[in-house]
Structure formats: structure tokens, C-alpha cells
Amino acid sequence: SLMTKGQKNVGVDVELISEININNETFIERNFTESEILYCSNTASPQSSFAGTWSAKEAVFKALDTVSLGAGAPLKDIEIIRDAKTGAPKVQLHGDAADAAIDSDIRGFQVSISHNDIQAVAVAFAEI
Amino acid sequence: SLMTKGQKNVGVDVELISEININNETFIERNFTESEILYCSNTASPQSSFAGTWSAKEAVFKALDTVSLGAGAPLKDIEIIRDAKTGAPKVQLHGDAADAAIDSDIRGFQVSISHNDIQAVAVAFAEI
């Protein structure tokens, strides 16, 4: 077998921008932090930004390679923050997501986001 | 030059789901293992699953960074299995693909797959 334990996990996610309903307040508030909502709402295309941020959360979740974060914690515990200088997305985990990362000996995550008019795509990987 | 030998190769692949013809038995049987066919056929959307799995094989092939796997070995030797606990895709190489990995000192691969209604995308990288 060529599979090895202790490798850095990768995660990819692609979302149709049209599928993200930013008027669904329950969805938004369950899954996005206050600062994410503030950031995405103030871009030129809020729907694209929410789609990109959602895509990044999903990619990090996949790289976390865990069964689930528990019923009470959707993707709000995987927060995508923006570097003050470069604007690049960074990952900040909270609650169950942070615990899952510690359990898996993950030191941190790298994530990148891109979107065009149709889709958003994100890639994340975990540093072990 | 900033290029370095011995780096972990990355591979990405994107496929239009509509381009995968799951009724083409020759294509399916040449490129997918029995357990892949069983897995993909039993998902909610077999066509999306075959497209995602195909995309993962292509991404791993790119990360393998080899010239070719030889005429007799299409992408069947790059098998995408699913983690029993998390459902996450894992890579298992056979035959020429396994030999190519050993020749390149690749210890293993990480892969992730995502799809929406239109496309499947996969990212793989090799651990050297």
C-alpha cells in the first residue's frame, strides 16, 4: 500500500454561486460569523463572497478529515478571516472544529479561494 | 532558478459531468475497478460520482508527474477508495502506477473531490 498515516490532508470544494441564498438569514447566521457576514456583505458581489467563503469552509472541513463537527456546530466554527495586508483568506478554528484539529495533530490550515461569474472554488490543506 | 527537485507534486482536474458517459461499458470497465463501479453506481447520482472519481484519478495521475502509465494501463491502476469512517477518498495504486510512484520516491497521495450540478473537480498531491 502506498497510503501513509500522518500526511497533510487536502480539501477542495466547488459551489455554484447561484445556489447560495444570501437572503436565507437562518442559513447565513448558522454558518457565518459576524465578521464574515460583515466582510462578505461589503464586497462588490456579496453573493460571490458568501459562496467563496462557504466553499473555503467546506474545503477546510474536508481537509480536517473528521466524521462530523456535531449537530450543534455547522460551519461557523471554521472561520475564514482576511489578512489585513494582502487580503488573503486565513483559517481560524473555534469550538468543535478546533478540538478536531488538535485531535488530528493539525497545526494549521492554508486555504485559497477563487470565483468567476458561475462558480466559486476553494482548496485547503492541513499542516500536520 | 526557483525550481527545486524533490518537491511534492500537485495535480488538479476538472470535468464536465455531462461528458462522462456511464453507459459506455468499455470506458467504465477499462478505467474503474470493481469496487469503484460498485461505489459509484450506488450513490444518489452515479454520473456525478463517476465524474468525481474520474477527476480524482486524473488529478493523481498529474501529481504522479510521469510520462504515461503504458498503453495497457489506463486509469484503473489509480484506484480511489473511500474511508470507511469518514467517506473521504483515499488513493490506492496498483501495477504500473504503483511502480511509477516508487520510481519517483512518492510515499503516498492525498486527494479531495467536489462536484456541483455542472462540474467535478479534484485536487491531489504526492508526498515525497
Add this chain to the structure above:
Amino acid sequence: SLMTKGQKNVGVDVELISEININNETFIERNFTESEILYCSNTASPQSSFAGTWSAKEAVFKALDTVSLGAGAPLKDIEIIRDAKTGAPKVQLHGDAADAAIDSDIRGFQVSISHNDIQAVAVAFAEI
């Protein structure tokens, strides 16, 4: 915090192939090297090749995680060359991009490109 300094940065980029205007000579000559133009112009689908190469440049730029490369240096300083044996894309930096990489202790980049009829996608990551 689970964020760590000194990690390998990842970059992803997705482009609609239709958005790349290969008849815009100013855009092409500002952003592509002579050998890139030669390579892309001689493929079966020049527009797809330019879109894929552009996507790779953007992905590397994101993985470079710098503020900007300066007004005079668009993406021409991030050159995507092709491996003579496998055809795989490789990264060669020049000018400001090379300086930015050195400043960030980046030893090299890995990049992969894929496209279908609609989109091109690329993933890059930096070796630190």
C-alpha cells in the same frame, strides 16, 4: 490560534475560458512571455491554453501571498514553462516575483492546470 507562520501557501484560480480575449494583444504581451505565447498559440485550442496558463499565473501569485508585484510587473514575471518530457507545467519566476519569493523564503512552486470547454482551473503551492 491554529494559524502557523512558515506554512506552505496554497493558491487556486478558476477562469471562464470565454473571458480570455486572445485577440487583445496588449493584454497578451503585458502578461505572457514569448515562450508562453509560442506554446499556447500552437496548441489545439489556443484560447483554452492561454486561459489555463493565466489561471496558473494567478494561482502562483496567490500562493506567493504578497501584496502586489508592483505596477510595472503584471503576471509576466510568473512564467509557466512546460516540462520537455511530461508536458507538465513548471514555474519560473523573474524580476519582482522572484524577489518576492526570496523575501518569503519560498524555494519553489508546484502548479497544476486543468480545463474543460467552459473553465480553466489551476492550483499552486509554495515550498517554504
